[in-house]
Amino acid sequence: MSDGSDANGRPWNLRESYLFDRAVIAEIQRAAREGIYDIRGFGAKRRVPHFDDLLLLGASVSRYPLEGYRERCDTDVVLGTRHAKTPLHLRIPITIAGMSFGALSAPAKEALGRGASEVGTSTTTGDGGMTPEERGHSKLLVYQLLPSRYGMNPDDLRKADAIEVVVGQGAKPGGGGMLLGHKISDRVAEMRDLPKGIDQRSASRHPDWTGPDDLEIKIGELREITDWEKPIFVKVGATRTYYDVQLAVKAGADVIVVDGMQGGTAATQDVFIEHVGIPTLPAVRLAVDALQELDMHRKVQLIVSGGIRSGADVAKALALGADAVSIGTAALIAMGDNSPEYEREYAKIGSSAGYYDDWQAGRDPVGISTQDDELAARFDPELGGRRIANYLRVLTLEAQTLARACGKTHVLNLEPEDLVALTIEAAAMARVPLAGTDWIPGAERSL
Amino acid sequence: MTANAPEATAVEVVDLAVTPLRELNGRLHELARDGAGPRHWRVVNPNGAHAVACGLDAELEVEIEGHVGYYCAGMNKLATVRVHGNAGPGLAENIMSGRVLVDGSASQYAGATGRGGLIVVQGDASSRCGISMKGVDIVVRGSVGHMSAFMAQRGRLVVCGDAGEALGDSLYEAHLYVAGEVAGLGADCVEKPMRDEHVEELRGLLADAGVDDVDPASFRRYGSARQLYTFKVDNAAAY
Ligand SMILES: Cc1cc2nc3c(=O)[nH]c(=O)nc-3n(C[C@H](O)[C@H](O)[C@H](O)COP(=O)(O)O)c2cc1C
Numbered sequence: 001m002s003d004g005s006d007a008n009g010r011p012w013n014l015r016e017s018y019l020f021d022r023a024v025i026a027e028i029q030r031a032a033r034e035g036i037y038d039i040r041g042f043g044a045k046r047r048v049p050h051f052d053d054l055l056l057l058g059a060s061v062s063r064y065p066l067e068g069y070r071e072r073c074d075t076d077v078v079l080g081t082r083h084a085k086t087p088l089h090l091r092i093p094i095t096i097a098g099m100s101f102g103a104l105s106a107p108a109k110e111a112l113g114r115g116a117s118e119v120g121t122s123t124t125t126g127d128g129g130m131t132p133e134e135r136g137h138s139k140l141l142v143y144q145l146l147p148s149r150y151g152m153n154p155d156d157l158r159k160a161d162a163i164e165v166v167v168g169q170g171a172k173p174g175g176g177g178m179l180l181g182h183k184i185s186d187r188v189a190e191m192r193d194l195p196k197g198i199d200q201r202s203a204s205r206h207p208d209w210t211g212p213d214d215l216e217i218k219i220g221e222l223r224e225i226t227d228w229e230k231p232i233f234v235k236v237g238a239t240r241t242y243y244d245v246q247l248a249v250k251a252g253a254d255v256i257v258v259d260g261m262q263g264g265t266a267a268t269q270d271v272f273i274e275h276v277g278i279p280t281l282p283a284v285r286l287a288v289d290a291l292q293e294l295d296m297h298r299k300v301q302l303i304v305s306g307g308i309r310s311g312a313d314v315a316k317a318l319a320l321g322a323d324a325v326s327i328g329t330a331a332l333i334a335m336g337d338n339s340p341e342y343e344r345e346y347a348k349i350g351s352s353a354g355y356y357d358d359w360q361a362g363r364d365p366v367g368i369s370t371q372d373d374e375l376a377a378r379f380d381p382e383l384g385g386r387r388i389a390n391y392l393r394v395l396t397l398e399a400q401t402l403a404r405a406c407g408k409t410h411v412l413n414l415e416p417e418d419l420v421a422l423t424i425e426a427a428a429m430a431r432v433p434l435a436g437t438d439w440i441p442g443a444e445r446s447l
Numbered sequence: 448m449t450a451n452a453p454e455a456t457a458v459e460v461v462d463l464a465v466t467p468l469r470e471l472n473g474r475l476h477e478l479a480r481d482g483a484g485p486r487h488w489r490v491v492n493p494n495g496a497h498a499v500a501c502g503l504d505a506e507l508e509v510e511i512e513g514h515v516g517y518y519c520a521g522m523n524k525l526a527t528v529r530v531h532g533n534a535g536p537g538l539a540e541n542i543m544s545g546r547v548l549v550d551g552s553a554s555q556y557a558g559a560t561g562r563g564g565l566i567v568v569q570g571d572a573s574s575r576c577g578i579s580m581k582g583v584d585i586v587v588r589g590s591v592g593h594m595s596a597f598m599a600q601r602g603r604l605v606v607c608g609d610a611g612e613a614l615g616d617s618l619y620e621a622h623l624y625v626a627g628e629v630a631g632l633g634a635d636c637v638e639k640p641m642r643d644e645h646v647e648e649l650r651g652l653l654a655d656a657g658v659d660d661v662d663p664a665s666f667r668r669y670g671s672a673r674q675l676y677t678f679k680v681d682n683a684a685a686y
Binding site: 036148149152153154155157180181192193194195198199201203207208209214217218220221224225226227228 | 518522541560581597600619677
């Protein structure tokens with residue numbers, strides 16, 4: 001007889017549906033119970049083609065490598081060389097992405113500033129304005145201009161080292177923001193000119209411009225207000241990336257930020273996170289194509305984000321043509337988010353270390369994604385800052401190791417020619433050959 | 448040019464037909480940093496230029512003789528900017544303080560996201576006047592277009608003429624006063640009783656804006672029903 005059972009004692013003859021698996025069943029029943037869609041933090045959880053599907057070709061007989069630890073492999077990058085009087089000089093090509101005060105606690109924002117400043121890179125404000133702590137602890141701070149314009153003010157604009165016009169975000173291209181009432185403390189309410197405790201909606205479109213022609217005029221105004229000093233970034237969620245990048249360049253951007261669909265968020269509908277936008281991998285390729293076609297590659301710098309975790313991800317993004325990357329989720333994890341240390345606390349709120357994504361809820365036991373003073377007080381910004389600095393150093397060392405192995409004296413010298421793909425999908429999207437072949441699916445077809 | 452003339456009376460004239468915009472704005476900004484220099488400026492031949500007199504941060508009087516394009520007096524602080532003509536989209540967007548006065552009409556998004564100060568438009572303002580306003584006061588002698596005061600958070604919008612469709616859609620705590628017809632109210636915007644305190648508030652605003660020929664008691668008041676303040680599934684149709 002074949003009536004055995006699996007490790008959970010479930011008889012083998014029970015068959016779970018592929019379409020209606022237990023997670024799908026649980027979600028249907030949750031929706032039926034609560035009558036509202038699931039809002040959560042984190043990025044897409046489904047598997048999509050990513051940098052893991054690429055490999056670097058180290059040097060051998062036909063190329064020679066650099067001597068590890070002896071021969072220099074530089075990592076500095078300058079952003080905003082096109083129009084700005086004072087471009088941003090970063091010591092490493094890894095920046096901290098925009099995350100709002102409101103979504104994150106004040107000590108968490110401080111830690112990001114401390115860590116980034118220690119290794120010579122920038123942090124970014126978010127949908128909620130600039131706090132003095134953040135400005136104080138970030139040597140280089142990028143100030144976001146978002147559709148909500150919460151806290152927007154010309155003094156902060158002048159205090160910033162660069163300005164980022166946010167058109168969209170990879171987690172929700174075409175979507176607005178949301179900060180649920182339980183995260184609206186007095187301070188957050190005050191900064192955003194809204195009553196305390198209400199669910200705050202952020203608009204999905206800018207209030208005073210629509211379309212690329214207006215964007216050009218808007219960028220012109222920001223330059224006039226700041227006397228043409230500051231680099232102006234334009235951030236887009238990855239969708240029609242080729243066209244969006246070209247339009248942003250034509251509108252006068254100094255730097256383009258492209259955020260792939262895996263990009264993290266503090267609070268977005270799950271259906272949005274998982275189903276809108278294209279992965280980071282094809283987005284880099286399309287952005288570089290757009291820049292090259294305009295003869296603007298390396299003149300307008302490209303920052304890529306969405307799922308950057310390791311120095312390998314950094315090296316591969318740069319090899320595909322990015323000038324820098326930025327990180328959100330990984331930075332929170334580096335500061336202790338989802339750490340097994342907090343397993344018991346996660347269990348109390350119905351989650352588990354490694355699964356926690358309720359960054360919208362404000363009950364973060366680690367004190368990062370909360371506005372609760374007691375929870376936030378658990379988080380030590382100095383320790384958090386050290387961890388961010390350590391993590392950024394490791395990413396940099398890893399990227400350098402890989403670049404040296406490919407014979408590069410600067411990480412920005414990595415190139416598509418150093419890459420091969422493990423899957424046909426990745427080969428087609430990144431437009432590098434499938435490993436062991438000279439086949440780039442789709443390459444014969446022009447864009 | 449009268450750059451070194453006695454400050455109180457001197458009027459610095461800048462001709463945008465010959466002076467680059469960047470130079471004009473740069474000089475106006477320098478006054479905030481240095482504190483010295485002429486306080487009264489006349490800008491001639493604006494010819495619809497964008498971003499004229501934006502980012503000011505000092506107690507200046509700037510008179511603009513003609514029409515301006517987008518974002519005139521954007522993010523203004525402290526200064527008084529007068530446009531003797533019409534203004535394009537985004538007039539005084541994100542104004543913090545000071546005054547922006549337009550003799551003619553203003554295009555869409557006048558006073559968008561403004562956080563303080565006063566805007567007075569003698570003619571009409573177009574659609575989305577006061578969109579997402581966060582504390583600014585806006586007084587329009589004529590009418591405003593559709594979706595005005597969309598998501599307006601704080602501050603006061605006074606319309607002496609009519610208001611277009613969907614006034615105050617998704618309104619937060621801004622106060623809206625309209626003397627004429629309202630074509631339609633947006634989601635969560637309702638008419639509220641005009642009590643004495645509101646008549647007084649309006650009287651003060653009108654006086655401040657130099658409007659003395661309309662009766663504050665003839666206005667209707669609109670505000671938020673506050674039904675969309677927390678996300679409830681029963682309101683799904685309104686979102
Ligand atoms: C907690 C959190 C808050 C965020 N807030 C903002 C924001 O205010 N503005 C914005 O443009 N992007 C925001 N983002 C997106 C990040 O800027 C960035 O695009 C994304 O995190 C990159 O992907 P990664 O998380 O995989 O590194 C946020 C992301 C997170 C995780």
